[in-house]
Amino acid sequence: MNTLSGKFKILFIFGILAVASESLPVALPRGGFVTVNYAVCFSAAILFPSCGALIVSAVGGLFPLGKASKDAPLYKRVFNGSQYLLSQAAALYVLKLTGIEGFHTKVFPLIIYILVAFVYMITNIFIVTIALGFLQRKSPWSIWISNMRWALPNFMALVPVGYLMALIFYNYGALGLFLLFIPLLVCRHSFQLYMDMRENYLNTVEALVQALEAKDKYTSGHSARVGKLAVAIAEEMKMNEDKTEFLKYAAVLHDVGKIGVSEIILNKEGKLLDSEWESIRSHPVIGETIIKSIKFMFDIGQVVRHHHERYDGKGYPDGIQGEEIPLESRIIAVADTYDAITSDRSYRKGKTHEEAIEELKKVAGSQLDPKLVEVFCKAVTTESAYQVMNAGKVQIVSSY
Numbered sequence: 219m220n221t222l223s224g225k226f227k228i229l230f231i232f233g234i235l236a237v238a239s240e241s242l243p244v245a246l247p248r249g250g251f252v253t254v255n256y257a258v259c260f261s262a263a264i265l266f267p268s269c270g271a272l273i274v275s276a277v278g279g280l281f282p283l284g285k286a287s288k289d290a291p292l293y294k295r296v297f298n299g300s301q302y303l304l305s306q307a308a309a310l311y312v313l314k315l316t317g318i319e320g321f322h323t324k325v326f327p328l329i330i331y332i333l334v335a336f337v338y339m340i341t342n343i344f345i346v347t348i349a350l351g352f353l354q355r356k357s358p359w360s361i362w363i364s365n366m367r368w369a370l371p372n373f374m375a376l377v378p379v380g381y382l383m384a385l386i387f388y389n390y391g392a393l394g395l396f397l398l399f400i401p402l403l404v405c406r407h408s409f410q411l412y413m414d415m416r417e418n419y420l421n422t423v424e425a426l427v428q429a430l431e432a433k434d435k436y437t438s439g440h441s442a443r444v445g446k447l448a449v450a451i452a453e454e455m456k457m458n459e460d461k462t463e464f465l466k467y468a469a470v471l472h473d474v475g476k477i478g479v480s481e482i483i484l485n486k487e488g489k490l491l492d493s494e495w496e497s498i499r500s501h502p503v504i505g506e507t508i509i510k511s512i513k514f515m516f517d518i519g520q521v522v523r524h525h526h527e528r529y530d531g532k533g534y535p536d537g538i539q540g541e542e543i544p545l546e547s548r549i550i551a552v553a554d555t556y557d558a559i560t561s562d563r564s565y566r567k568g569k570t571h572e573e574a575i576e577e578l579k580k581v582a583g584s585q586l587d588p589k590l591v592e593v594f595c596k597a598v599t600t601e602s603a604y605q606v607m608n609a610g611k612v613q614i615v616s617s618y
Contacts, residue, residue: 229270231392232262235399236278240298241286242403244372244410252372254406255279259306260338260380264331265321265387267313275299275306301345309338321388328381335377339370372409379405422512423467426474433481440557445470447553447598448546451590454597465546468521472550475505475522499534502526521546525554530584548587552578552594555586571598 239255255278262271279299282290290298316330343362351358379402386394427441448469452462476484479501483494490498502523510519523535524547531539543551559574569577575595582588 225270227392228266229273231395232258232270232274233277235395236262236274237281237283238399239402239406240278240281241283242406243282243286244406244413252409253278254376254379254402255302256338256342256373257376257380257383257402257405259302260309260331260335260377261383261387263306263309263313263334263338264381265384267310267319271310272303272306275302278302297349301342301349304345305338305342308341309334312337321384323385331381332377335373335380339373375405375409376402423470426477426508427470430474430477433477433484440561441470441473443557444472444550444553447556447594448549450597451549451552451594454593461546464518465521465549468518468525468546469550469553471505471509471518472522472525472554473501473505474508475501475503477508478504499526503535520544521550523547525550527551528585529587533585543587548590552586552590555581556594556598 243251527533
């Protein structure tokens, strides 16, 4: 198809595929999304490295259909189209520098195509990361690490698919291209299932927290606040994302063992009997038992078990001390103590942020890890503490 009309038909076909691919996005954990449109763009780049490939990239981002269109206002579609255009331009520039023209199946061009694919991917993720960092007021680096981890498998799977699309189109024309689009949709579906599995994990945690809050009126909102405060400490410590997410799960679930404690005891006003106190003290062990039965989060059980240990070794259930206590448990202990001090109880009113900080400093080195108390004081300002203290129920599936 060397005529103008023939080239227009090719662009039209690839444009349709790009729009169809972009209309089925898969959301990423830290914002943004991935689609199988990358395979179409990559295929266009190596088939006709010119303005045609740029047009295909921009069209996909500007004109998604269905729910993707409703969820993306005009400014988002313009951004998507622009960043696809810039990513494709960077990839085509690299391809031009190598001097390779037309479609090839030899080894050296294949290596160059992989390099081109990598440049497109890095440029794409870089632009999205900067934008998300600005909009969410978060570190672009943390968003980069997170989205790179989730997007990289998608990109790697789509590179050979994109090359295969180009190969089939080169040899068999448009019909073969449309037939290959079916496996492309299967790739998208597989990645969606992968992300849905992660969402189901979070929903499991959410269900456990809701079960506890329905039983213990004090715990309502407490777990979410402790989760937020624990994450604030982790971020101040520059803890990596995986450990921070692990800590967040443990913090939100730290009191889940109270499900196994009588409601009468949990909601009793006044002093507890020794037997009632022993029942309360059993909740870390019960929590560990509940959590370790959930395969994807069994490691969190040890953290939950030890969140009531004291730095001086006088805590429970095992009486371990100092750095024998898991770091995550020590962090949760600080956040938990702060929230307990500032929360209203039936027998007293919660203290102010300033008063709570003074209380934490008094028990630093005995009840709590003194270094973590110091980190907490730096991490939680008066304003941010007030917002956490007065926050309503927070869905744990929301971002940090």
